[in-house]
Amino acid sequence: xxxxxxxxxxxxxxxxxxxxxxxxxxxxxxxxxxxxxxxxxxxxxxxxxxxxxxxxxxxxxxxxxxxxxxxxxxxxxxxxxxxxxxxxxxxxxxxxxxxxxxxxxxxxxxxxxxxxxxxxxxxxxxxxxxxxxxxxxxxxxxxxxxxxxxxxxxxxxxxxxxxxxxxxxxxxxxxxxxxxxxxxxxxxxxxxxxxxxxxxxxxxxxxxxxxxxxxxxxxxxxxxxxxxxxxxxxxxxxxxxxxxxxxxxxxxxxxxxxxxxxxxxxxxxxxxxxxxxxxxxxxxxxxxxxxxxxxxxxxxxxxxxxxxxxxxxxxxxxxxxxxxxxxxxxxxxxxxxxxxxxxxxxxxxxxxxxxxxxxxxxxxxxxxxxxxxxxxxxxxxxxxxxxxxxxxxxxxxxxxxxxxxxxxxxxxxxxxxxxxxxxxxxxxxxxxxxxxxxxxxxxxxxxxxxxxxxxxxxxxxxxxxxxxxxxxxxxxxxxxxxxxxxxxxxxxxxxxxxxxxxxxx
Amino acid sequence: xxxxxxxxxxxxxxxxxxxxxxxxxxxxxxxxxxxxxxxxxxxxxxxxxxxxxxxxxxxxxxxxxxxxxxxxxxxxxxxxxxxxxxxxxxxxxxxxxxxxxxxxxxxxxxxxxxxxxxxxxxxxxxxxxxxxxxxxxxxxxxxxxxxxxxxxxxxxxxxxxxxxx
Numbered sequence: 001x002x003x004x005x006x007x008x009x010x011x012x013x014x015x016x017x018x019x020x021x022x023x024x025x026x027x028x029x030x031x032x033x034x035x036x037x038x039x040x041x042x043x044x045x046x047x048x049x050x051x052x053x054x055x056x057x058x059x060x061x062x063x064x065x066x067x068x069x070x071x072x073x074x075x076x077x078x079x080x081x082x083x084x085x086x087x088x089x090x091x092x093x094x095x096x097x098x099x100x101x102x103x104x105x106x107x108x109x110x111x112x113x114x115x116x117x118x119x120x121x122x123x124x125x126x127x128x129x130x131x132x133x134x135x136x137x138x139x140x141x142x143x144x145x146x147x148x149x150x151x152x153x154x155x156x157x158x159x160x161x162x163x164x165x166x167x168x169x170x171x172x173x174x175x176x177x178x179x180x181x182x183x184x185x186x187x188x189x190x191x192x193x194x195x196x197x198x199x200x201x202x203x204x205x206x207x208x209x210x211x212x213x214x215x216x217x218x219x220x221x222x223x224x225x226x227x228x229x230x231x232x233x234x235x236x237x238x239x240x241x242x243x244x245x246x247x248x249x250x251x252x253x254x255x256x257x258x259x260x261x262x263x264x265x266x267x268x269x270x271x272x273x274x275x276x277x278x279x280x281x282x283x284x285x286x287x288x289x290x291x292x293x294x295x296x297x298x299x300x301x302x303x304x305x306x307x308x309x310x311x312x313x314x315x316x317x318x319x320x321x322x323x324x325x326x327x328x329x330x331x332x333x334x335x336x337x338x339x340x341x342x343x344x345x346x347x348x349x350x351x352x353x354x355x356x357x358x359x360x361x362x363x364x365x366x367x368x369x370x371x372x373x374x375x376x377x378x379x380x381x382x383x384x385x386x387x388x389x390x391x392x393x394x395x396x397x398x399x400x401x402x403x404x405x406x407x408x409x410x411x412x413x414x415x416x417x418x419x420x421x422x423x424x425x426x427x428x429x430x431x432x433x434x435x436x437x438x439x440x441x442x443x444x445x446x447x448x449x450x451x452x453x454x455x456x457x458x459x460x461x462x463x464x465x466x467x468x469x470x471x472x473x474x475x476x477x478x479x480x481x482x483x484x485x486x487x488x489x490x491x492x493x494x495x496x497x498x499x500x501x502x503x504x505x
Numbered sequence: 506x507x508x509x510x511x512x513x514x515x516x517x518x519x520x521x522x523x524x525x526x527x528x529x530x531x532x533x534x535x536x537x538x539x540x541x542x543x544x545x546x547x548x549x550x551x552x553x554x555x556x557x558x559x560x561x562x563x564x565x566x567x568x569x570x571x572x573x574x575x576x577x578x579x580x581x582x583x584x585x586x587x588x589x590x591x592x593x594x595x596x597x598x599x600x601x602x603x604x605x606x607x608x609x610x611x612x613x614x615x616x617x618x619x620x621x622x623x624x625x626x627x628x629x630x631x632x633x634x635x636x637x638x639x640x641x642x643x644x645x646x647x648x649x650x651x652x653x654x655x656x657x658x659x660x661x662x663x664x665x666x667x668x669x670x
Contacts, residue, residue: 410574
């Protein structure tokens with residue numbers, strides 16, 4: 001059998017565009033799905049076909065298995081790519097696709113289910129000889145049991161939700177005295193977030209590195225690893241900037257981590273693309289954390305350093321092809337760093353900033369890749385994750401990748417909404433970052449430091465003053481006298497103004 | 506044209522005119538030789554003394570910002586001969602302050618009642634957008650005079666949520 005004829009992309013935003021592009025490159029017809037607020041979104045514009053799902057709420061659109069399968073049947077799609085997020089790690093969805101005779105581009109429902117519960121995954125992986133952070137491999141029955149385990153492995157410990165992710169249902173505990181309340185808190189949070197109150201204990205590794213290993217497995221028993229990604233730069237457990245390779249991983253450590261990752265995948269009967277996350281302590285000991293059974297947001301840094309196209313390979317594997325290369329053919333070359341551009345305001349506690357993009361200037365040139373879901377004139381909806389685009393810099397080495405990214409960030413401009421773009425300048429210029437001194441506490445420490453605002457000088461203001469006048473003369477229709485547009489100045493008379501102020505009292 | 510340009514709390518007097526494609530520019534009575542071209546809507550290329558600058562414009566119904574490099578300047582441009590401008594120059598610094606929704610979203614919690622005394626920076630309401638809950642803080646110390654927003658209501662960017670005096 002050849003590749004698929006038609007693939008439905010069950011996602012939105014930059015990842016839907018990414019998959020649609022791969023379909024086009026492979027000569028496969030692409031089908032987009034969209035909610036009411038996404039009718040004008042980029043993924044709908046780029047696809048060959050598009051079907052509406054209904055209201056904006058994810059439960060009624062991108063998370064609605066029935067509606068998505070319906071669109072697949074109507075369009076005649078023979079495969080579904082789930083992207084990341086939404087239904088990508090939903091075993092029921094994978095099962096429903098299989099039952100409908102539509103190929104799910106990802107692992108089997110059984111492999112997903114095993115990896116979906118952290119405690120169940122742990123039980124299986126312990127048998128496969130995978131290194132773990134010391135702790136329990138099943139949920140805690142009582143606070144008393146928790147105290148016993150905690151004393152055995154030593155405080156501080158971390159309570160974690162078995163069904164968890166994204167930092168929900170997690171508690172750091174320093175002593176027996178704190179344990180009972182923390183356990184109750186973690187349980188109720190886990191119940192609310194995941195509908196499952198199971199919570200387990202792990203020894204807390206303070207400020208570890210977060211390093212993950214990409215694997216690919218075909219449906220003929222071949223599994224390879226494609227090198228690691230350093231993902232330690234996080235805020236509230238959400239990744240912000242990722243790179244490959246990690247500044248601390250050498251060839252020997254890469255091989256050892258890669259071999260563990262392959263063992264994990266094989267123990268789960270895993271197929272297609274997946275990622276094994278590790279915690280790495282200050283002595284470079286690594287411990288299995290969890291497996292993500294999908295394509296990752298940060299997959300481009302692996303693509304740039306291996307020269308492989310992971311989405312092409314996902315599609316080929318799902319179509320039954322064998323991996324076209326062996327482990328020894330995988331070579332890591334150069335260095336890649338990804339910045340996740342979010343619609344949020346770093347000067348205002350990372351407030352989400354949806355709205356209309358009034359001006360978009362794009363970077364280009366050597367070593368720059370942009371995976372984006374936005375365009376000028378598009379209104380970013382309030383209903384979904386605020387990831388707008390990813391800017392990836394590639395170079396012969398880490399220094400060059402950093403320099404190219406800084407240069408590209410100077411060229412990149414998103415107007416009309418706030419983005420976290422300036423945060424990346426800070427990170428990329430930071431001496432600790434440049435020295436590769438990273439851990440999961442890095443970004444919080446950087447944000448607490450007083451920002452160096454010496455760049456703000458009077459010269460910039462003078463230029464802005466001149467520019468304001470030039471704009472007013474060259475483009476008079478768009479607000480020559482902005483004072484008449486200023487909300488506080490728009491009151492036509494002092495009498496009315498006084499009257500209005502009066503009426504507000 | 507003569508403008509008063511208010512930037513980051515400073516007022517600049519700008520005299521600017523153009524004839525035969527050449528600009529005459531005086532800023533605070535200092536002659537500056539400039540060349541300026543609008544390369545596209547909202548983007549200006551300015552040359553001063555051989556140095557090249559690109560200035561980007563962000564404009565909303567409420568305000569104007571100009572970016573010089575990575576720095577964003579809030580700009581108010583006034584024609585000093587205009588009556589409206591002179592009145593606006595008096596400024597809204599005293600008296601009641603409106604709490605404006607910074608983005609579209611849904612009010613999920615109201616933390617104060619009308620008549621409450623609040624501190625500057627105190628959270629007054631919580632708005633949810635893009636799966637994130639965000640506290641809207643009081644712009645000044647004072648008393649909540651009016652509370653327009655109710656729990657569950659959808660709001661648009663620029664909507665008045667409350668008034669603190």
